[in-house]
Amino acid sequence: MSDCDNAKLPIVIIGGGGHASVLADILLQQQREIVAIVCPDDINQRAIFSGITHLKRDADISRFSADSVSLVNGIGLMPKSSFRRKLNETFLSLGYRFETVISDSAIVSPFCRLEVGAQILPMSVIQAGATIGSHSIINTGAIVEHDCSVGSYNHIAPRATLCGDVETETNVYIGANATVIQGISVGNGAVVGAGACLTRDLASDMIAYPAKITTK
Numbered sequence: 001m002s003d004c005d006n007a008k009l010p011i012v013i014i015g016g017g018g019h020a021s022v023l024a025d026i027l028l029q030q031q032r033e034i035v036a037i038v039c040p041d042d043i044n045q046r047a048i049f050s051g052i053t054h055l056k057r058d059a060d061i062s063r064f065s066a067d068s069v070s071l072v073n074g075i076g077l078m079p080k081s082s083f084r085r086k087l088n089e090t091f092l093s094l095g096y097r098f099e100t101v102i103s104d105s106a107i108v109s110p111f112c113r114l115e116v117g118a119q120i121l122p123m124s125v126i127q128a129g130a131t132i133g134s135h136s137i138i139n140t141g142a143i144v145e146h147d148c149s150v151g152s153y154n155h156i157a158p159r160a161t162l163c164g165d166v167e168t169e170t171n172v173y174i175g176a177n178a179t180v181i182q183g184i185s186v187g188n189g190a191v192v193g194a195g196a197c198l199t200r201d202l203a204s205d206m207i208a209y210p211a212k213i214t215t216k
């Protein structure tokens with residue numbers, strides 16, 4: 001099912017905001033050791049991080065050798081943002097690896113394929129024949145139906161649905177509660193807005209907005 005490292009190395013989480021807190025929760029429930037949160041800002045307001053070492057600079061990750069820890073990128077991918085990807089590429093080039101995170105409450109077919117660094121959040125569903133590209137986020141309650149191919153560095157936001165055989169390229173953002181009907185292709189960097197229903201292919205870098213509801 002997965003390309004991932006199963007070595008159960010200690011974890012370093014990059015970022016200390018909302019997405020990082022969800023990932024930390026999943027990992028702590030799985031009894032994983034989180035040795036540091038790396039974040040320039042204060043993290044004290046989030047109880048989930050209490051007791052975990054807080055490092056302020058990304059350069060501080062070098063305190064851990066590349067083969068002694070597994071990184072988790074806790075910075076959420078927002079539409080058109082390349083920040084998450086740049087951070088990953090920096091640390092991959094230094095020889096670090098990224099953990100594949102799978103919530104215990106996600107339903108993940110043994111006949112799907114998860115590439116390294118994918119983040120599968122609680123109550124999401126990945127059906128048989130689907131592929132989730134490296135470093136993509138399948139957020140809470142999202143559904144990736146059979147035979148979909150989700151590219152790398154995608155964010156499928158909470159409760160979004162990809163019907164069967166959908167294909168997304170790289171850096172695609174599917175907004176919360178959006179639906180992409182079966183067989184549709186979504187190009188690099190494209191965005192499907194929250195609540196939209198996409199019924200035609202979407203070319204690279206295009207944005208599909210939800211239809212406006214008009215009242216008399």
Ligand code: JB2
Pocket residue numbers: 014015016017018019020038039040041057058074075076077078
């Ligand atoms: O250069 C940086 C840096 N810049 C900001 N290095 C590191 N290591 N961390 C950095 N940060 C940290 O990212 C901020 O200090 C903050 O802790 C975190 C971003 O947190 P925020 O809660 O603003 O966003 P998020 O990325 O956790 O969540 C977004 O994406 C999720 C998927 C939100 O939009 C959520 O609503 C969404 N669910």
